[in-house]
Amino acid sequence: MAAVEIKVPSAGESVTEGILSRWLKPDGSQIKSGEPLFEVETDKASTEVPAPADGVLKISVPEGETVEVGATVGTIDPSGTPTEAPKPKAAKEPEAPKAAAEPAKAEAAPSPAPSSGGNGPMAGSPSPSARRLAEEEKVDLASVEGSGRGGRITKGDVIGAVESRGSAPAAAEPSAPAPSAAPRTGRQTRQRLPLIRQKIAQRLVQAQQTAAILTTFNEADMSAVMALRGKYKDAYKEKHGVNLGFMSFFVKATVEALKAFPAVNAQIDGTEIVYNNYYDIGVAVSTERGLMVPVIRDCDTLSFAGIEQTIAGFGKKARENKISVDDLQGGTFTITNGGVFGSLLSTPILNPPQSGILGMHSIQKRPVAVGDQVVIRPMMYLALSYDHRIIDGREAVSFLVRIKECIENPERMMLEI
Numbered sequence: 001m002a003a004v005e006i007k008v009p010s011a012g013e014s015v016t017e018g019i020l021s022r023w024l025k026p027d028g029s030q031i032k033s034g035e036p037l038f039e040v041e042t043d044k045a046s047t048e049v050p051a052p053a054d055g056v057l058k059i060s061v062p063e064g065e066t067v068e069v070g071a072t073v074g075t076i077d078p079s080g081t082p083t084e085a086p087k088p089k090a091a092k093e094p095e096a097p098k099a100a101a102e103p104a105k106a107e108a109a110p111s112p113a114p115s116s117g118g119n120g121p122m123a124g125s126p127s128p129s130a131r132r133l134a135e136e137e138k139v140d141l142a143s144v145e146g147s148g149r150g151g152r153i154t155k156g157d158v159i160g161a162v163e164s165r166g167s168a169p170a171a172a173e174p175s176a177p178a179p180s181a182a183p184r185t186g187r188q189t190r191q192r193l194p195l196i197r198q199k200i201a202q203r204l205v206q207a208q209q210t211a212a213i214l215t216t217f218n219e220a221d222m223s224a225v226m227a228l229r230g231k232y233k234d235a236y237k238e239k240h241g242v243n244l245g246f247m248s249f250f251v252k253a254t255v256e257a258l259k260a261f262p263a264v265n266a267q268i269d270g271t272e273i274v275y276n277n278y279y280d281i282g283v284a285v286s287t288e289r290g291l292m293v294p295v296i297r298d299c300d301t302l303s304f305a306g307i308e309q310t311i312a313g314f315g316k317k318a319r320e321n322k323i324s325v326d327d328l329q330g331g332t333f334t335i336t337n338g339g340v341f342g343s344l345l346s347t348p349i350l351n352p353p354q355s356g357i358l359g360m361h362s363i364q365k366r367p368v369a370v371g372d373q374v375v376i377r378p379m380m381y382l383a384l385s386y387d388h389r390i391i392d393g394r395e396a397v398s399f400l401v402r403i404k405e406c407i408e409n410p411e412r413m414m415l416e417i
Contacts, residue, residue: 028083056080253406282331359383
């Protein structure tokens with residue numbers, strides 16, 4: 001049978017090229033149809049490409065190369081014979097000096113205590129950025145213990161290994177005297193800026209240069225939402241299979257506010273204002289590869305459970321590096337929650353061409369006046385950044401007040417009053 005070509009698939013209508021960030025299988029290995037074969041990194045997302053057939057892999061494009069959509073990066077030979085990966089320094093060449101050195105190294109290997117064993121790097125694979133940095137700095141990933149989710153080796157773990165290597169005693173050469181100090185490693189490490197981070201940078205600068213961005217603030221008493229979640233969280237999870245989080249309340253509150261103030265859900269297109277009569281809310285997700293904003297479609301038609309299930313699905317995709325371009329496209333408004341990282345207050349930047357973005361923050365107990373009493377309540381600062389070209393200050397402030405009212409009286413959202 002003829003070899004099957006491995007092509008770069010389309011990753012969306014606006015995506016024409018990407019970077020082959022890494023091969024997930026070695027050259028010459030036996031491949032099964034459908035198993036992940038390589039990763040393509042575009043300016044929107046990173047995608048795992050499955051094998052198109054069973055057979056033996058022949059790689060023709062190395063990692064790190066820019067590839068166009070439809071380009072052939074290798075082949076799979078259904079009738080091929082797999083080849084084993086080359087083994088490091090096998091004793092097939094009986095050179096006298098190496099023959100004496102290799103056994104000594106082999107005998108010395110068991111002496112250090114097995115500090116990481118199988119619980120470090122074996123618990124999870126390295127991230128693409130960690131793998132590239134390890135290759136550049138000649139770091140053995142088998143000796144690095146991962147600190148990421150599930151034991152995954154992160155870029156920070158590799159940097160730590162490089163720094164510790166610089167401060168550890170160097171291995172003595174046979175002819176060299178005992179070293180008194182280790183050679184210094186470089187004070188800087190250069191790495192290609194991933195396409196997705198390049199795109200993020202371009203969009204953030206574009207937003208600052210083209211929109212008249214203002215931010216208005218308010219605060220919400222989270223007591224009612226927290227009491228509601230505490231009362232029903234067990235029954236809710238048992239029925240719907242997901243936790244009742246804060247985000248579903250804010251998505252619902254945002255939809256109510258957007259209905260009341262449609263300019264915040266609009267965008268500028270040249271000399272026209274485009275009013276969106278649907279509510280696709282982007283929820284910012286921080287991933288190892290940078291900020292991504294997957295979009296929850298038609299939020300006005302979803303229940304609280306539907307919103308939470310969609311968010312949980314995006315979280316799983318983000319952890320597995322499987323968020324697709326379709327997940328990220330569109331969106332009429334964005335919500336970002338810096339509170340999960342401990343942010344007390346911020347001024348979020350617009351996500352073009354949208355005209356508004358809501359910032360959530362940490363919940364902190366603070367003294368507030370309720371009637372004529374000073375009481376301690378769990379409070380959250382809210383921030384709305386908006387495009388002043390299309391949204392007036394009165395609309396922006398009123399929009400944020402409406403969200404505050406919905407959060408402080410969640411029954412109104414549930415009863416739609």
